[in-house]
Structures are given as C-alpha cells and as structure tokens.
Amino acid sequence: MTRIKMIATDVDGTFLDQNRHYNQQRFAQQLQQLEAAGIRFVVASGNHLGHLRRVFAPTPAVQTFVAENGGLIVDHDQTLFADLIPTPTVHQIVRDILADQALRPRILRLSGAHGTYINRRDHPSDEAAQDYFFNNIVLVDDLTQVEDDIYKINGEWPNETIQHLAAQLNQRFPDQINAMASGFGSIDIVAAHMSKAIGLTQLAQSWGIAPAEIAAFGDNDNDRDMLAHVGLGVAMQNGNDSVKAVANLITPTDNNHDGVLNVIDAILAGEV
Incomplete structure (x- = not known):
C-alpha cells in the first residue's frame, strides 16, 4: 500500500455538513x-480564498489552499501559483454569454484578485447564500x-440544467475555458487547462509528492478530475x-456524519 503524504478535500457538500459546520x-x-x-x-475548493480562510478560521493550523478550482494556490500566506483567465477572454465570454438567451444566467460573477465583481442590476436566487460565499463583492455597471x-x-x-450547460459552454469556447458544474445550480469557468487536479498536482510537485x-475527497463534477488523478480518490x-464512478472509495458516512473525518482516521490507522 502506498503511503499517503497529502490529504486534500473539497469543502461544501464534502467537509462541511448541510449546516456548513464541521467537528472543530x-x-x-x-x-x-x-x-x-x-x-x-x-x-481544494472552487471558492475564493477569503471565504476559505473564514471557514477554517477556527482551525488556524489549516494554511494551504487550492482555491478558485486550482486557479490560486496559497500556502501560509504565500502565493505559490496563480493561473488567470486572460482579460480579453474574460470580456469576450461575458459578452457572448449575456447576449445568448440560451446561455444567459440569473447572475454572473468575476472572481478576481481584488474582489468578486457583479453587475449591480443582477440579484442572486439566494441573497443569504451569496453573503455567505462572497465577502468581497464589488458592484459594477458593466462586467x-x-x-x-x-x-x-x-x-x-x-x-437541473447545469451539467448540460457546462458542456455547451465548453463547446462554445473550445481551448479557451474549462466550465464545470460546482453544485447548487452553479457553474465555474476557469482557464482552459486548469482544474483542481492540475492545481493540486502543481502543489504536490513543489513538495516532492507523487x-x-x-x-482527495469530493462530491461534485468539479472534483471529478481530482479524484481520478490521485492515488486514493474518495467520493462522498x-x-x-459522476464522482462516484471514478473514486477508489466511497465514504461509509455522508457529509452530515463526519464522512471525511472518519476516513482520515482510517488513513491514520493504515486501514486504507
């Protein structure tokens, strides 16, 4: 059995329970x-860095984040890797999505180094959820x-349409983006070659870890490549x-019953 040297976990639907808590x-x-x-x-999350730091503030020993679905990797406040969507590509995608009624979302956000940008005329389906996930909102007139x-x-x-729409977006913008369903009616769009798997690999290589x-633990489409790429892919x-199909292991308990923590105990005990 290969010795595990790194454990990576998704957050929502994986590490956190339905009330967004964990056993601290x-x-x-x-x-x-x-x-x-x-x-x-x-x-390893699709969320922005500020939100992740806030979630894990009760356990300050957590200091390494693969944020933005691999687009930003930070360890102990040091940025190790940052992979951006080129600005002209961002503007083109925004224009094309908003102009196509078949693709136009309820709300579109740009997650940047200095804020999460939203058109001031747009309103999310769940204001409380937006306030929870984004603590750096900047309202603008034109994305x-x-x-x-x-x-x-x-x-x-x-x-119910996000998997289909993610595929449509990837077909519409080939070799420019990687669009993936991230749960809760949300689609994340990152640079074409980027994913949690790529980001995690970059980080592991910098530490000499194969x-x-x-x-790695995950529950949704944006975790699929990560679970398929590692030695022990654990689906919730x-x-x-789609995630369970590529996993080496499915947690015996779900995210509401310490699914990740139970498997970590098994890893520490050498049982998996």
Whole structure:
C-alpha cells in the first residue's frame, strides 16, 4: 500500500455538513496527528480564498489552499501559483454569454484578485447564500469593463440544467475555458487547462509528492478530475454519480456524519 503524504478535500457538500459546520475539536486533533505522521492537509475548493480562510478560521493550523478550482494556490500566506483567465477572454465570454438567451444566467460573477465583481442590476436566487460565499463583492455597471486579475467566472442557472450547460459552454469556447458544474445550480469557468487536479498536482510537485501519495475527497463534477488523478480518490456517500464512478472509495458516512473525518482516521490507522 502506498503511503499517503497529502490529504486534500473539497469543502461544501464534502467537509462541511448541510449546516456548513464541521467537528472543530475532532479535526484539530486530527491535524496534530497528520503533522506528526508527515501528512500535509490541503483545502481544494472552487471558492475564493477569503471565504476559505473564514471557514477554517477556527482551525488556524489549516494554511494551504487550492482555491478558485486550482486557479490560486496559497500556502501560509504565500502565493505559490496563480493561473488567470486572460482579460480579453474574460470580456469576450461575458459578452457572448449575456447576449445568448440560451446561455444567459440569473447572475454572473468575476472572481478576481481584488474582489468578486457583479453587475449591480443582477440579484442572486439566494441573497443569504451569496453573503455567505462572497465577502468581497464589488458592484459594477458593466462586467466587460472590469480590469483585474480574474481567476474564475461563476454563474447561476437552474440546477437541473447545469451539467448540460457546462458542456455547451465548453463547446462554445473550445481551448479557451474549462466550465464545470460546482453544485447548487452553479457553474465555474476557469482557464482552459486548469482544474483542481492540475492545481493540486502543481502543489504536490513543489513538495516532492507523487499523485499516488495523495488522498482527495469530493462530491461534485468539479472534483471529478481530482479524484481520478490521485492515488486514493474518495467520493462522498452523498456525492453525485459522476464522482462516484471514478473514486477508489466511497465514504461509509455522508457529509452530515463526519464522512471525511472518519476516513482520515482510517488513513491514520493504515486501514486504507
């Protein structure tokens, strides 16, 4: 059995329960055990860095983040890698999506180095959820006039159509973007060659860790490549079928019952 040297986890629907909580005391104890065993812990999420830091503030030992679906990698406040969508591409995609009624979302966001940009006329389907996920909102009159380093474009569509729409977007903009369903009626659009798998690989290589030495947890389409790429891909019991199809293991319990933490205990015990 290959020794695990890195554990990476998605956040929403994976590490957090449906109330967006996690067992802080148990996890803090696990982090000490992981450090003693020489196993690095990494958060791998589609969310922006500020939100992730806020989620894991109760456990400050968490200091490594693969944010923006791989577009931004930060370790102990040091940016290790940043992969941007070229500004002309961002503006072109925004114009084309907003001009096509078949593709136009309820709301479109640009996730940048200095803020998450939203047209002031747009309103999300869930204001409370937007306030939770985005603590750096900048309202603008025209997204095509935004000049910032953009890691990701994010939009909201009806939940039942997002897989189909993500495929449409990739066909519409070949070799320019990678669009993937990220759950809750949301699609994340990153640079063409970017994903959590690529970001995690870059980070692991910088630490001398091979893909076979990584365990990764996820529940949704934007986790699929990451789980397929690592030595131990773990799909959540509550995850979707596309993620379970590539996983080496499905958690015995779901995200509401410490699914990730239970498997981390098994890893530490050498049981998986």
